[in-house]
Structures are given as C-alpha cells and as structure tokens.
Amino acid sequence: MIDLKAARRDPGGFRAALARRGAAADFDALLAADASWREHTERAEALRAEQKRASKGRPGPRELEHLKALAARIDKALADQAEAARRRDELLARIPNLPDPTAADGMDEQDAQLVRTWGEPPAFGFTPRDHLELGSPRGWIDVARAARLSGSRFAYRIGDVAMTELALYQFVLRTLAGKGFLPVLPPVLVGERAMFGTGFLPTEESNLYLLEKDELYLTGTSEVALAGLHMDERLEESDLPARYAGYTTNFRREAGAAGKDTRGMFRVHQFDKVEMYVFCLPEQSRDIHEELLAHEEEIARELGLPYRVMNIAVGDLGASAAKKYDIEAWFPAQGRYREITSCSNTTDYQARRLNIRFRREGRLEFVHTLNGTGATARALLAIMENFQDEGGRVAVPEVLTRFGAPAAIGRA
RNA sequence: GGUGGAGUCGCCUAGUGGCCGAGGGCGCACGCCUCGAAAGCGUGUGAGGGGGCAACCCCUCCGUGGGUUCAAAUCCCACCUCCACCGCCA
Numbered sequence: 347m348i349d350l351k352a353a354r355r356d357p358g359g360f361r362a363a364l365a366r367r368g369a370a371a372d373f374d375a376l377l378a379a380d381a382s383w384r385e386h387t388e389r390a391e392a393l394r395a396e397q398k399r400a401s402k403g404r405p406g407p408r409e410l411e412h413l414k415a416l417a418a419r420i421d422k423a424l425a426d427q428a429e430a431a432r433r434r435d436e437l438l439a440r441i442p443n444l445p446d447p448t449a450a451d452g453m454d455e456q457d458a459q460l461v462r463t464w465g466e467p468p469a470f471g472f473t474p475r476d477h478l479e480l481g482s483p484r485g486w487i488d489v490a491r492a493a494r495l496s497g498s499r500f501a502y503r504i505g506d507v508a509m510t511e512l513a514l515y516q517f518v519l520r521t522l523a524g525k526g527f528l529p530v531l532p533p534v535l536v537g538e539r540a541m542f543g544t545g546f547l548p549t550e551e552s553n554l555y556l557l558e559k560d561e562l563y564l565t566g567t568s569e570v571a572l573a574g575l576h577m578d579e580r581l582e583e584s585d586l587p588a589r590y591a592g593y594t595t596n597f598r599r600e601a602g603a604a605g606k607d608t609r610g611m612f613r614v615h616q617f618d619k620v621e622m623y624v625f626c627l628p629e630q631s632r633d634i635h636e637e638l639l640a641h642e643e644e645i646a647r648e649l650g651l652p653y654r655v656m657n658i659a660v661g662d663l664g665a666s667a668a669k670k671y672d673i674e675a676w677f678p679a680q681g682r683y684r685e686i687t688s689c690s691n692t693t694d695y696q697a698r699r700l701n702i703r704f705r706r707e708g709r710l711e712f713v714h715t716l717n718g719t720g721a722t723a724r725a726l727l728a729i730m731e732n733f734q735d736e737g738g739r740v741a742v743p744e745v746l747t748r749f750g751a752p753a754a755i756g757r758a
Numbered sequence: 759g760g761u762g763g764a765g766u767c768g769c770c771u772a773g774u775g776g777c778c779g780a781g782g783g784c785g786c787a788c789g790c791c792u793c794g795a796a797a798g799c800g801u802g803u804g805a806g807g808g809g810g811c812a813a814c815c816c817c818u819c820c821g822u823g824g825g826u827u828c829a830a831a832u833c834c835c836a837c838c839u840c841c842a843c844c845g846c847c848a
Contacts, residue, residue: 387808391817397828398779398817528812632783710805 347698350380363444367660368453374588376437379673383430391493392422404421445660446632446669453661460670464643468675472736475681477727478610480738480756481626487611501611503723506755510742511618511726513751515593518620518645518720520749525641527591527622532571534594535562544693545666552601568592568716572623573696581704581713587626591720595617595671601650605671611686612641612727620720625702628694631714635691638718639671642687645721649743651728652676654683666692676694686725689718730755 353360357377364373397416400409449461481487486507492500501509519529541547541563546554555564558657565571572592595618607613622641626634639655646653660671667690674683693711697703703710733741740755747753 384808387817393810394818395816400828412829415828415830 347438347695349694349698350438353377354380355539357555360444364441364754366445366451367442367663372437376434376441377431377432379437383434385428386427388422390420391421391425393420423665426540431565438652439542441667442549442663443545443668443693445663446693448657448693449624449658449663449669450659452659455662457659457662459490459659460656461655461657461671463652463654465650465676466649467652468678468732470736474731475527475592475679475734475738476610476677477678478613480730480734480740481636483738483756486755489610491684496615498608499614500616503611506752507726509521509754510729511721511723511745513609513746513749513755514723514726514729515620517648517746519591519593521645521648522620522622522641522720523590525589527589530568530572530575530590530592532592532594534565534568534571534577535560536565536570537562538672540570540577540700544570544573544696544705545664545699546570549665555597555598555599560602565594565687566596566598568594568596568619568621569626572621572717573700573702573715576625576702577700579702580710581625581702583627583704583706586704586713587624587630590623591619592623610727611723617723619722622689622716622718622720623698623708624716625713625738626716627704628714629695631691633691635669635671638689638716639673642671642689642718642720644674645672645676646686646725647695648745649725649729651686651725653686664690666690666695667691668695675725676732678731678734679681684724684728686722686728687719689716690718723738729730755758 348360353376356433357373361370361373364370393416397413397420400413400416424659439511450457452458477666478487478489481503484505486504488504489500489504492502497499498501521531538547538561541554547568550566553566557564569592572590573589576588595616597616600613603613611617622638623640624634643653643655653673653675656674658667658672663670668688672685672690673687675686676682677684692715694714695717697712702713702715704713705711729743729746730740733743734756735741738756742751742753742755
C-alpha cells in the first residue's frame with residue numbers, strides 16, 4: 347500500500363514514480379476517487395456531529411421528530427461515504443509500490459540489468475544431461491508417477507536426491523542462523539488478510555490455491571507467513587532489524603505459465619524453500635537489501651554454482667517490491683542462466699497493509715520489510731547439471747555432505 | 759463437532775438504553791516536595807481518519823460483522839478467539 351496522505355501532498359512525484367512501472371493512469375483514478383471520498387466524509391461527519399450535539403438528553407416530541415429526520419439523512423450520507431470508500435480502497439489496493447530510483451528501467455524480463463557475473467560455466471566434453479535425465483535411471487526424480495497422482499508439474503524426489511535436497515535446506519538454514527536469522531517453521535495455510543497484506547491479493551489471485559470450504563489460501567512462499575508473524579504489532583525500535591529464516595513447502599498454480607518450463611521439476615506447483623524475511627527501520631532497508639543479496643551470493647558460491655546477478659526492471663516487479671535482484675545460476679543443459687534466488691526490498695508497502703509499526707520518539711512509524719530466497723530445489727537442479735560427469739554421476743558439494751547428503755548422486 | 763464461561767483505552771477493572779460518545783486502580787511521563795530518593799500530592803497518558811497557516815475543531819473505535827432505536831459498551835443475531843469439559847480422530 348502506498349502512503350495516500352503523502353500522495354496527496356506530492357501527487358506529481360508519485361505520478362512520475364508510478365509512471366515508470368506503467369501505473370500512472372491507475373494513480374490518477376485513485377486521486378479522483380479519494381477526492382470524492384473526502385467530500386462524502388465531510389458531509390457525513392457534519393451530520394453526525396449535529397446528531398451528537400442534539401441528542402444529549404431525553405428529547406421532547408418535537409425534537410424527536412427532528413432527530414428522526416436527521417437519522418434518515420445520516421443513513422444516506424453514511425451509505426454514500428461507504429460506497430466512496432469502497433471505490434477508493436479498491437483502486438488503492440491495486441497501486442503497486444513506488445519503485446526505487448536505482449531499480450532498472452523497463453517493462454519486462456528482457457530489460458533486467460546485469461550487475462555482475464561470478465564463476466565460469468563448466469566445459470563438458472560431452473552433451474550435458476538435464477536434471478530429469480540425471481535423476482531418471484534410478485527413478486529418483488519421478489514426474490510420471492507424480493502426474494498419475496496429482497497431474498502435471500509435480501515431482502517425487504527419492505533416495506539420494508531427496509537426501510541431497512534436504513541437506514541443501516539444512517545447510518542454508520544453518521548458514522542463515524549463523525548470520526542472525528531466527529529459524530521458523532510457519533503455517534502454509536493462511537487467511538485472506540495475510541495474502542492481501544503481502545500484496546499477493548488482489549493482483550496475483552489467479553496464481554493462488556484457495557481452499558474455499560475453509561477460506562484459507564496455500565502460501566506460494568513463506569514470505570506470507572513470515573510477514574504475518576508481526577501483523578498488527580508494534581515492535582520495539584531496539585528489536586529491529588529482526589531477521590527470520592523460514593522453511594516451508596510452497597504452492598503455486600502457475601497460471602499463465604502454460605507451456606513454459608514444462609520439463610522435469612524446474613517449474614512445479616509444489617516446491618520447498620528456505621526464505622529470509624527482515625523487519626527493519628526505514629533507513630536500513632537499502633543496506634539490508636544488499637546484505638540479503640550478499641547472503642544469497644555467498645550460498646551460491648559455497649555450492650560452487652556459476653551465477654550472475656540481475657537488477658530486475660521496474661515493470662517486471664511484483665506489486666510490493668520497490669527493487670529486486672535475481673541470482674541466476676548457469677544451467678548447462680539449457681545453456682543459459684536461470685533464476686535460482688531472488689530478493690526484494692518491499693519498503694513500507696507490506697507493513698502498511700499488515701499494520702506493522704514501531705515506536706520512535708513517541709511516534710508510530712511503519713517498519714520496512716524485505717524478503718529473499720535462501721534456497722529452493724532449483725539450486726539442487728543446478729548442482730546436478732553443473733557437477734555431472736560423462737557417466738551421469740553427480741558430485742555433491744562437500745558443504746552438503748556435512749548435512750546428510752551422499753557424496754554423489756547417481757550410478758555409484 | 760457439542761455444552762458452558764469469558765473477550766472494555768499498555769495491564770487490572772467499573773459498567774444492564776441517554777448523567778459512560780467510556781469511570782477507577784496499576785504502570786508510565788512530567789511537575790511539586792527532598793541534599794538525593796522513596797512515600798505523598800498535582801497534571802497528563804491510546805489508535806485511525808477529516809478540516810485548519812496555526813492555537814485548535816470534528817468523526818470513528820468497548821473481540822469482529824450485521825440488526826433494533828431519535829440514541830447501543832449496554833438489547834437481538836451471526837461469527838472469531840481464549841478457557842473448561844464432552845464426542846470424534848491421531
């Protein structure tokens with residue numbers, strides 16, 4: 347949620363910032379709806395004040411008549427006001443966050459800016475196999491049986507692959523715990539409020555699994571439940587920044603991704619992830635965004651994955667992000683870099699919608715929040731593809747064997 | 759899922775239709791007193807929104823949402839949460 351009061355004070359500045367991500371027209375509509383709401387509010391409140399003044403004591407028959415008429419006018423004025431508020435709030439809910447000035451210009455994926463590259467794509471003296479081929483000989487990545495069970499875009503991970511994937515999450519969780527992140531296993535079913543608060547509703551509704559009977563959504567990332575951890579709370583300034591690392595299974599409908607990444611488990615409806623989430627002071631969020639990126643890069647390096655860092659174009663950001671970095675690892679079988687992690691500075695956008703504040707010098711201010719990926723199964727896929735040999739055997743990074751991964755995946 | 763009890767301004771609590779559109783205590787802040795402190799005394803003490811250059815004025819909020827009424831913390835309905843017990847499942 348953008349700061350509506352600030353927007354009234356500086357409509358030109360807000361409009362220009364939002365125009366970068368194509369939301370100028372929506373913003374104009376919001377301002378008009380807001381002006382109408384304020385008119386209705388002033389009228390309704392004036393009538394209310396009159397009623398309160400007039401009905402202090404027990405009214406006589408004549409006053410009663412006047413008060414009844416007044417009550418009818420108030421009913422009408424309140425209904426008008428509520429309708430105006432509904433129109434305004436609907437528009438407000440769809441206005442995305444103001445982009446950070448240093449976020450890359452452009453409207454789509456192609457416009458992302460290369461920040462840096464690390465490592466060298468491995469040179470193979472053979473045609474590298476993709477993760478599905480590598481996992482298939484022993485049935486350790488089984489999408490066929492998963493499809494029979496659940497439909498497309500699901501996978502069984504079995505045996506060494508299962509153990510390596512779990513070791514990955516353990517490794518990342520331990521690494522982050524060592525950097526001050528408090529490990530959390532949060533709920534994955536949440537109410538509408540949390541989905542709205544994190545900005546996935548209303549704009550991402552088509553990508554969410556909804557359990558209608560219970561009015562609960564399955565989360566597509568632990569970001570939702572981690573953000574919701576402090577919903578409606580007032581944090582102490584001294585508690586900030588508060589860093590959390592969640593581990594959950596995540597669920598995405600992948601609406602609009604038909605035909606994209608259909609092979610294997612690169613893009614599936616259900617996947618696991620370790621997620622970083624930070625609540626901080628407004629002036630800290632820029633630095634902490636860089637910090638999250640640094641953690642993600644450190645993890646990629648420890649795993650030995652060649653990668654590059656991209657500054658995502660403003661038009662390609664989710665509603666709540668002001669700026670986002672993606673880390674893309676090299677996938678030899680695809681012959682290109684693909685996203686394995688991502689981190690966003692959501693400034694006060696989610697904090698406003700979730701009503702998360704802190705007290706400073708007697709005033710309540712909204713916190714800033716950030717999120718970033720620790721690791722998902724995509725890192726596992728990158729490991730398999732980058733560290734394979736001609737025989738289809740995968741050398742597992744040593745950091746993972748310390749957490750229960752086998753030394754190698756595949757033909758022993 | 760069932761039955762009973764509870765949900766008031768940070769905490770405790772008063773409150774059964776207009777004098778509560780929220781009183782008291784604790785805590786907290788400031789002041790007086792004191793060499794200093796405690797005690798005592800006094801004053802203040804929430805959130806959201808609108809208007810005004812400003813001092814300030816106004817509206818909303820007694821778990822949530824509806825309803826009755828000229829008027830609701832108070833009456834009615836539904837829901838949520840917590841506590842206790844029962845049933846079912848593990």
